Amino acid sequence: MPKIIHYRNKCIGCNICFELQPQFWRMSMKDGKAVLLRSEGKKDVYILPVPENDTRQSREVAKACPVNIIKVL
């Protein structure tokens, strides 16, 4: 199954991931950075398996991230 990887530490809280794909992303009200919903992670690297038909949109999100901290594998 494809997966989204979020390297959260370098997030600048621009909001674009949440804007493009609200089903997977939220902005944390605590530290202002993006949160990859239902993901599992440690040391600021979060991983979420996603269905095949969600990957196109996820790749667009990855491309839109200004600090390149979202990868889709």
Add this chain to the structure above:
Amino acid sequence: MKNRKIELLSPAGSFDSLQAAINAGADSVYFGVEQLNMRAKSVNTFCVDDIGEVAAICRANGIKAYITLNTIIYGHDLQLLRGILSEVKKHGIDAVIASDFAVIEQCNQMGIPLHISTQANVSNIEAVQFFARFSDVIVLARELTLKQVEDICSEIKRRDLKGVSGELLKIEVFIHGALCMAISGKCYLSLHAQNSSANRGACTQNCRRSYLVKDAETGDELLVDNEYIMSPRDLCTVDVLDRIISCGVDILKIEGRSKGADYVFTTTQCYDEAIDAIDSHSYSPEKIEDWTKRLSAVYNRGFWAGYYLGHKPGEWTSQPGSAATEKKIYIGRGSNYYPKINIAEFTIETGFIKPGDTLMVTGPLCGMVKEKAATLVVNGAESPKAVKGDKITFPFTTKIGWKDKLYKIVSVENA
């Protein structure tokens, strides 16, 4: 802090640069944390937990510390903002530099001294008077002429405009470093091109690239004198610093939180000497020439005096990246320190060095130190060359560790 009327404010983008600024004679430094500052994308951004350490280092060295919180603030940033401000208050950071009204409001509520950022583009006395209700220092827009700066400063005195602290409002201006092709902070080029907002500290510097103009119909490329049509040269005012000071400004600021400790050290040292020279009436063409030469050695895109002299805009750079006359080449990291005999050991990770090379060490404790290696001790014995894997040792007064980096300085022609 020196007992002088003018305050020299240097950038501290990392602990290395912070120490370099202190060693070079800065009266104060500014730094940013997390994503709410204009260098959010910078590799070495400090985090909230560093605020206490930065404050302690500055206090121990008798200089002031200002924190930049000058991006656009969104709703989801507000709690982080409050968290940062409570740390700022707790550790006694001297002031917050801000432009967003959320930060201004919060600082006022919490009783934190405030400086109005250049991002607010304050360009006239009425705007100064408006912001005087909230702040103690106003950083003027970088696009003003000296006459406009002077008029604002004299009008502050005439109107007796006081800041929140009850003291006469202070004026801060930029004296050195990168300029923006747009009015400072009002550029969306980076966002439109790469979805990366300069106003969230993530400028991708599209203006710094070379461009061609193409006729879409015929495919003909139009001739452009200079391909770098949007990249302004860097501000350098060391030759007009006396005129800037005589305008009545209080704080002189150097840009460059994303730049290395060597840049911070050299720029701070040159302007520190220039301020003292003006104070002691020994400011001379010979000294200006020396400072300009030293400033040209570190990162720059070619110099001009910005908008201060009222020259026509369009002083564009003619090359990508830096026009510095010297280049630093990374060699290796600190691997050991022998405190009893003050000997530092560095492991070479790439390249080579020879006796006679100028070496530079940057690190959180030493800041930036340059030394000429007369002889070279490699793996315990004198040697004509050190290469990858070798350990070199030399006398060094400051303790070093793995965070300290060793560079070789070469002139650009030899690079």
